[in-house]
Amino acid sequence: MPELDDRLRLLRRQARGWAAELRPYALDLDRDPDVVLRLLDAPAVTCAAHLQIPAAFNPTPLVLAGERFHLTAARERVVFCEEIARGDLGMMLALPGASMSGVLVAAIGDRAQQEWFYGRLLERPTWTFFALTEPGGGTDAAGLRTRATESADGSGWRLTGRKRYISNALRASVGVVFHRTGDGPLGLGAALVDTSSAGFTAVAVPTLGVRGAQLGALTLDAVPITDGQLLGRHLSPMRRGSWGWQRTFNLLRPTVAAMAVGLAQAACDYVREHRRALRPAERDALARTQGEIEGVRRLTRLAAVAVDSDSGSGHLASAAKLRATRLAADVSRWALRCFGPGARLDQPLLDKFARDAAALEFMEGTGNVQRLAVAAALDRGAFAGYPPGVDGPAVDR
Ligand SMILES: Cc1cc2nc3c(=O)[nH]c(=O)nc-3n(C[C@H](O)[C@H](O)[C@H](O)COP(=O)(O)OP(=O)(O)OC[C@H]3O[C@@H](n4cnc5c(N)ncnc54)[C@H](O)[C@@H]3O)c2cc1C
Known part of the structure; x- marks a missing residue:
């Protein structure tokens, strides 16, 4: 990280394939949230239902080329969630599985509670x-x-x-x-x-x-x-309350940042695919936008590695979430502008991306909350040494 190793590339390839299978249902799900109930046999949905269950409780993890994936590490979650959200953020959030509760149960649940909770998830696709x-x-x-x-x-x-x-x-x-x-x-x-x-x-x-x-x-x-x-x-009482919660939120925040990166990439892809004859200024804007996405992707992956090594260290996660959600909102609005005045009506998928992007600001703490966390971290010098390799090679996508 931020470059992916072979193992994470396998995960990305699988998630990208699933995202492509789910994308055709994006607008249907937007109109009717029950659409996901009709997709319970889709491999993406059945498999997602068993992800984020710790190895000790999950006999059926995702296995790709002999590698086992549980998605309990933030660095795995950011790769998976970015790709599924690149397919459709609504679908990403509609999937069954352990999700945010699973991270909390892993962090502060006792053995009996974990067995009960994860056992319920293994019985059938469970939200x-x-x-x-x-x-x-x-x-x-x-x-x-x-x-x-x-x-x-x-x-x-x-x-x-x-x-x-x-x-x-x-x-x-x-x-x-x-x-x-x-x-x-x-x-x-x-x-x-x-x-x-x-x-x-x-x-x-x-x-x-x-x-x-x-x-x-x-x-x-x-x-x-x-x-x-x-x-x-x-x-x-100290560890089961806000101390434990804070660590859980730190672990979850890079995932929200990754979803925002996925959405920004989806909007950028949309312009590339549907506006083939770009004017020079538009081509420049597209290249600039792609560069920004890669920078935030890099920050998000660094944040995931940081919380995996110390769940008490959430300042990079806050910075990533702040940057990524603003990026998703900016890129989706820019993409709409590329299609002219009627774009909200003529390009319903792009309109949906822009509506979805606005919601990301509120998940896992609003922008202001992240700004306060970043400011406090700056004040205590926690960003010393960052950003590493900002001028380095582009992150592969
Ligand atoms: C798509 C989506 C999914 C969600 N899923 C969940 C979920 O599963 N579970 C769950 O519990 N919640 C969930 N939420 C709720 C989300 O966590 C809250 O919206 C968020 O915490 C903000 O709370 P609020 O909406 O009540 O806004 P408020 O807390 O009332 O804040 C309103 C505004 O005031 C600002 N503000 C507040 N306090 C300060 C301060 N001290 N300094 C500076 N500015 C401040 C905020 O930044 C914000 O702009 C979800 C929200 C969305 C949009």
Whole structure:
């Protein structure tokens, strides 16, 4: 990294092939998020459902030319997610599997919780949800109000609260709910929840972009959970709360950056394929855009390597996410301009790319949140030595 080794090239080739199979359904999924339910036999979907399950729990990983892939490492996830998002970001977010919850369960779940969670995913293609954001402010995660209170009969806990903008909320059968059991940072926790539990309801939240992700709003009305569902019960309150969450978000952030790079590349590819007779100024703009994409791809891969070696080190991931999401928005809007005034209507796929790109800004912390993280890292000198090889050879694509 940032150049791919033979192993990661194998993964990229496979993901690129799957992305090509999924692309024809992109606009259908945009119109109807249930389209993914009709693709359950597609190899991309069945295989994705088993990815991101740690080796200890997954007897059927992806095997390519004798190499086993679990996608538990960020450097594998960025390669896979960039390619699938290059096919279609909506489809990437609509795939079943461990997704964000899987990373949290791997980080702070105990053995029994991991067996239960990953076991559910191995039974059949299963969607998961990750419920952190609440109405009125997702950025202030530590200010969340969903409560877990001990039930009067001592049989466990009751979860009560509301969540909003939760990906795959309506399709998921299992996921995690972030809550508090007490005041202050040590009162924060996360619990495994089965969506068939009493008191759990999910309704769709209409969106302009990434409709495939089918965002939802959750109401938790005294949802019963047991001690065994409280994630990280074997850890100190410090490690199961914001400390553990922060590490999980650091691991996830390069993946969002990679999706943004994939979307930017898709918009650039679209111009190359559909505007063959480019004027010289447009050719220059295309070359410049491709150069920018390669630079951000390089940064994203560096960020993945950095969090794989130290999950506490998230500043490169923040920088990558910030740059990549802005790039996706800029490139998709530039691509639309290449097709003139009626492009939003004449080029529906490109219009969709631009709508999807706008949503990336909010995933895994908004641009402002990443700016604050980058500024704090600059202040403590964490970027010393970066960017390495910025003037080096172009990253292969
Ligand atoms: C496609 C998509 C998928 C998502 N999936 C999930 C999911 O699966 N699970 C989940 O829990 N959430 C999910 N979200 C929600 C996402 O995490 C939130 O939208 C995000 O955290 C921002 O929260 P908010 O929308 O409430 O905005 P707010 O937190 O209300 O922020 C509004 C604006 O104020 C700015 N702002 C807020 N605080 C500060 C500050 N201190 N300094 C400077 N600026 C600030 C923000 O940058 C933003 O521009 C998803 C969102 C999208 C768009």
